[in-house]
Amino acid sequence: MNRRILLTTALAMGAALLAPAAQAEWKPTRPIELVVHSGPGGGNDVMGRALVAAIDEAKLSPVRIQVSNKVGGGGATAASYLNEKKGDPHVIGIFTSVWLTNPLVQQEANVSMRELTPISLMVLEPALFVVRADSPYKSMTELMDAAKANPGKMKQSGGSPLARDALVRTVLQAKTGGRWAFISFPSGGERISALLGGHVDMMVIEPQEAGELIRSGKIRALAQVTDARLPEFKDTPTLKEAGFDVPNPPQPRGILGPPGMAPDVLAYYVDLIARANKSPGWQKFLRDGILEEKLLGPKETAEFLAKTETELRGILTDSGVKLVR
Amino acid sequence: MPTNLLWCLVGCFLGTVVGILPGLGPAATIAMLLPMTYSMSPASGIIMLTGIYYGAKYGGSTTSILLNMPGESSSVVTCIDGYQMARKGRAGAALGIAAIASFIAGSFGIVALSLIAPPIAAFALSFSSPEYFALMALGLALVVLLAGDSLVKGLIALLVGLWLTSIGTDLFTSQSRFTFGQTSLLSGLDFMVVAIGVFAITEVLSSISDQEETQVLPVPKGFRNLLPSWEELKACRFAFANGSIVGFIIGVLPGAGASIASFISYGIERAFSRHPEKFGTGLPEGVAAPEGANNADTGGALIPLLTLGIPGGGTTAILLSALVLWGVKPGPLMMTESPDVFWGLVASLYIGNVMLLILNLPMVPLFAQILRIPVYILHPVIFGVSVIGAYSVSGRLFDVLMLAGFGALGFAMSRLKFPVAPLVLGFVLGDAMERALRQSLMMSQGDLSILISRPISAGMLIFAVAVLFLPLLPRFRRLKEAAG
Amino acid sequence: MTKSIFRDGDIIAGALTAALGTYITVTASRWDVMGPEGPGPGFFPVGYGIALIILSLILIFQRFTAARHTEENRPFDWAGFRRAAITWVAFTASTALMQTLGFYISFGLLTLFLGLFVFEKPLKSALIAGVLSAAGFYIVFDMALGVALPVGLLGF
Numbered sequence: 001m002n003r004r005i006l007l008t009t010a011l012a013m014g015a016a017l018l019a020p021a022a023q024a025e026w027k028p029t030r031p032i033e034l035v036v037h038s039g040p041g042g043g044n045d046v047m048g049r050a051l052v053a054a055i056d057e058a059k060l061s062p063v064r065i066q067v068s069n070k071v072g073g074g075g076a077t078a079a080s081y082l083n084e085k086k087g088d089p090h091v092i093g094i095f096t097s098v099w100l101t102n103p104l105v106q107q108e109a110n111v112s113m114r115e116l117t118p119i120s121l122m123v124l125e126p127a128l129f130v131v132r133a134d135s136p137y138k139s140m141t142e143l144m145d146a147a148k149a150n151p152g153k154m155k156q157s158g159g160s161p162l163a164r165d166a167l168v169r170t171v172l173q174a175k176t177g178g179r180w181a182f183i184s185f186p187s188g189g190e191r192i193s194a195l196l197g198g199h200v201d202m203m204v205i206e207p208q209e210a211g212e213l214i215r216s217g218k219i220r221a222l223a224q225v226t227d228a229r230l231p232e233f234k235d236t237p238t239l240k241e242a243g244f245d246v247p248n249p250p251q252p253r254g255i256l257g258p259p260g261m262a263p264d265v266l267a268y269y270v271d272l273i274a275r276a277n278k279s280p281g282w283q284k285f286l287r288d289g290i291l292e293e294k295l296l297g298p299k300e301t302a303e304f305l306a307k308t309e310t311e312l313r314g315i316l317t318d319s320g321v322k323l324v325r
Numbered sequence: 326m327p328t329n330l331l332w333c334l335v336g337c338f339l340g341t342v343v344g345i346l347p348g349l350g351p352a353a354t355i356a357m358l359l360p361m362t363y364s365m366s367p368a369s370g371i372i373m374l375t376g377i378y379y380g381a382k383y384g385g386s387t388t389s390i391l392l393n394m395p396g397e398s399s400s401v402v403t404c405i406d407g408y409q410m411a412r413k414g415r416a417g418a419a420l421g422i423a424a425i426a427s428f429i430a431g432s433f434g435i436v437a438l439s440l441i442a443p444p445i446a447a448f449a450l451s452f453s454s455p456e457y458f459a460l461m462a463l464g465l466a467l468v469v470l471l472a473g474d475s476l477v478k479g480l481i482a483l484l485v486g487l488w489l490t491s492i493g494t495d496l497f498t499s500q501s502r503f504t505f506g507q508t509s510l511l512s513g514l515d516f517m518v519v520a521i522g523v524f525a526i527t528e529v530l531s532s533i534s535d536q537e538e539t540q541v542l543p544v545p546k547g548f549r550n551l552l553p554s555w556e557e558l559k560a561c562r563f564a565f566a567n568g569s570i571v572g573f574i575i576g577v578l579p580g581a582g583a584s585i586a587s588f589i590s591y592g593i594e595r596a597f598s599r600h601p602e603k604f605g606t607g608l609p610e611g612v613a614a615p616e617g618a619n620n621a622d623t624g625g626a627l628i629p630l631l632t633l634g635i636p637g638g639g640t641t642a643i644l645l646s647a648l649v650l651w652g653v654k655p656g657p658l659m660m661t662e663s664p665d666v667f668w669g670l671v672a673s674l675y676i677g678n679v680m681l682l683i684l685n686l687p688m689v690p691l692f693a694q695i696l697r698i699p700v701y702i703l704h705p706v707i708f709g710v711s712v713i714g715a716y717s718v719s720g721r722l723f724d725v726l727m728l729a730g731f732g733a734l735g736f737a738m739s740r741l742k743f744p745v746a747p748l749v750l751g752f753v754l755g756d757a758m759e760r761a762l763r764q765s766l767m768m769s770q771g772d773l774s775i776l777i778s779r780p781i782s783a784g785m786l787i788f789a790v791a792v793l794f795l796p797l798l799p800r801f802r803r804l805k806e807a808a809g
Numbered sequence: 810m811t812k813s814i815f816r817d818g819d820i821i822a823g824a825l826t827a828a829l830g831t832y833i834t835v836t837a838s839r840w841d842v843m844g845p846e847g848p849g850p851g852f853f854p855v856g857y858g859i860a861l862i863i864l865s866l867i868l869i870f871q872r873f874t875a876a877r878h879t880e881e882n883r884p885f886d887w888a889g890f891r892r893a894a895i896t897w898v899a900f901t902a903s904t905a906l907m908q909t910l911g912f913y914i915s916f917g918l919l920t921l922f923l924g925l926f927v928f929e930k931p932l933k934s935a936l937i938a939g940v941l942s943a944a945g946f947y948i949v950f951d952m953a954l955g956v957a958l959p960v961g962l963l964g965f
Contacts, residue, residue: 040356041643073511189579197450212656534889701928766847
């Protein structure tokens with residue numbers, strides 16, 4: 001497979017050398033399909049629609065871009081779909097970290113990101129470690145000490161054991177020696193309700209979801225799961241600053257394409273995304289969503305993903321999750 | 326203000342259309358229309374989108390009653406008695422009762438939303454996994470009543486439903502269950518695909534097999550037959566209240582959807598009925614309870630969204646992102662900081678509810694004429710619409726093939742006299758119930774008493790046990806009479 | 810002494826569900842049934858798998874005991890079953906065809922086929938029904954609503 005790509009690239013380069021005058025830029029001629037793996041209203045769907053809106057507003061694309069929901073298997077369906085669209089330059093998709101973790105854990109998720117073409121990383125989603133406002137714990141240290149003193153008694157609400165909030169728990173438990181229960185809820189609403197209702201003690205939450213609840217004084221952020229403090233949460237220490245030097249499992253979102261994307265097609269999309277990134281519509285989306293902008297080109301994205309996958313493997317194994325690949 | 330009225334009407338109309346067509350749900354429609362609303366003011370935008378949300382609950386019952394094809398996931402229960410009413414020539418009455426129940430329960434939900442939103446939200450927060458489990462257990466206990474003639478067959482159908490819903494990825498361990506190595510099954514079977522297959526497709530196959538007359542169902546003639554009679558409306562008195570309260574309460578709970586609300590309301594209606602055995606044969610209260618419940622559910626679902634910024638489910642999640650996109654911050658401070666949006670929305674709900682009643686009631690005679698269409702056109706059309714419904718779930722042909730499979734399953738079940746409703750109920754509740762139990766045990770570290778030590782869950786479990794023993798009461802009475 | 814299919818049907822159904830229950834129980838027991846934090850993914854499936862087996866056996870047993878009392882002589886409606894079977898096969902085949910022919914043509918063909926062979930309409934009626942229905946769907950779903958449907962090789 002790799003050899004074929006190498007050969008194709010070599011041939012393409014050879015052809016380019018032989019016919020420099022014919023080096024035309026690729027432009028889309030049909031509506032572009034933007035594949036997202038969540039349903040309407042889900043995180044990826046919202047991001048996809050915001051991206052399309054920003055592109056439309058800044059008039060960056062000559063053709064329509066349509067969000068296409070391919071729900072299923074935590075991203076596996078969307079990944080398979082993109083894999084099948086090899087050779088079609090009018091299909092791209094949004095990836096998140098589940099595209100990395102799923103193939104590691106699910107036998108059926110047989111399309112890994114290495115087979116697809118990374119185009120650009122776009123954002124990193126930070127997170128906050130929060131407790132109820134009336135919780136007795138005023139700092140991360142107090143919380144972790146309590147967890148260590150009462151092994152298994154404290155509870156964290158979160159998503160699936162592969163999700164970032166579970167990974168944060170794993171690295172914190174490993175670092176502090178504490179132990180607390182992780183209770184999975186399928187939707188954010190249920191997780192927050194469990195926290196607000198006092199049924200669990202803590203949760204890891206996206207700042208955008210938490211913003212209003214913090215502002216109205218219902219919950220309190222003890223730390224941020226980021227490398228640097230977010231401007232919106234100047235007073236909340238990062239995990240490292242709070243005294244817990246653990247890797248921050250990232251929640252990246254970016255754009256990728258079907259396998260073996262032709263170089264000129266790839267170049268078009270890289271350029272499109274770079275310009276969309278600077279557009280006012282997108283910048284507003286980033287601020288409203290409290291997302292960390294991180295634009296990387298295809299090569300850097302591939303390296304970032306490889307590094308993240310290795311990290312994830314380690315964390316997942318520590319969590320006791322069985323890896324199948 | 327007048328433009329907002331127009332947007333309300335647009336939303337209600339679109340919602341009704343979307344509700345009628347299976348598959349194209351309010352969530353997807355709202356998501357598709359979001360970009361169009363960027364240029365609108367937040368108040369107008371949320372008014373229109375909520376109109377869609379509401380309207381869909383009205384429209385969903387139309388095809389459920391006329392064609393045994395659920396238009397929306399919460400309209401599945403309406404098929405059970407609604408379609409049977411249509412078979413008896415009371416299609417118009419059923420449609421009318423559905424609209425009236427929707428209006429009454431919807432109004433209740435809106436009034437409750439405007440008056441007691443914050444305390445109800447606080448109440449909902451006290452609900453957690455043990456209470457959810459008790460609620461689902463209550464729902465399943467009601468299956469015993471839905472079993473009809475053969476309890477054994479009803480229970481078998483229920484268990485098959487439980488199995489079908491566990492297909493997919495286990496939330497707590499990411500273990501794939503019963504996926505047969507198929508990527509397509511990793512996220513499980515979709516409820517609409519199962520429901521449309523087991524209701525609509527099965528009905529077409531049964532009808533073809535029995536070769537009924539050229540027309541599918543007797544067409545109601547005359548004005549009197551096109552609307553519910555006073556007796557029918559009187560019979561629904563309890564159902565209107567039942568649907569309103571049950572739907573509203575379940576709507577407030579995040580994660581418990583309108584389908585659950587309609588099933589439980591239907592079950593409670595049957596539990597308290599004087600003629601429970603007649604359910605499933607075409608009772609008006611069997612339509613009024615679930616239809617009311619799924620409308621009251623909308624009002625309830627808006628409460629956590631508007632008071633805490635917590636979306637309860639699919640459609641409210643999109644409404645949340647819509648509000649965020651407009652810069653309105655849904656949360657505890659929304660009522661005070663954006664009162665124009667909040668109260669504008671509430672006002673539009675009142676008006677929209679009335680608009681929907683006015684839109685839907687006169688359409689009843691028109692809709693009933695669908696039954697005039699000759700079968701050789703109507704049946705393929707039902708197939709076509711079902712395929713569209715199944716395909717639009719995730720855009721995969723796999724779902725359509727599953728649809729065919731469930732059509733065959735439903736047909737086999739109906740020939741072998743296995744009731745289908747328990748299978749659907751098991752499918753709706755099984756997943757949630759398993760999750761709730763495992764969450765509860767994780768919270769209590771394996772201590773089962775968490776389910777009975779909390780007042781609300783204990784109460785519901787006692788109710789569930791009582792429901793299980795209710796059918797036996799007359800038998801005990803007879804035994805006592807025979808002995809004494 | 811004719812055995813009615815109804816009774817046999819119950820026994821066949823019971824056997825099938827018992828087999829399903831066995832499959833479920835066996836498969837699920839290979840997963841974690843009870844983990845350190847509570848029931849694992851195998852717990853519930855094993856539970857209802859066993860319940861399914863028990864109930865299926867009860868069903869079969871019920872049928873056998875009933876058989877001694879009643880002899881139902883209901884002939885099986887083969888003609889009806891055949892019609893339904895043909896319809897179902899045609900429906901499934903048309904969905905498989907949607908990959909190549911697209912939704913509208915497959916649907917039109919299905920309508921035509923059913924009209925001719927199941928509803929026994931004259932060719933003209935069936936043809937008109939097929940064409941008009943497909944066109945109607947196209948207008949409503951593609952043009953008015955813009956719903957994405959399987960697109961075949963012909964591009965629609």
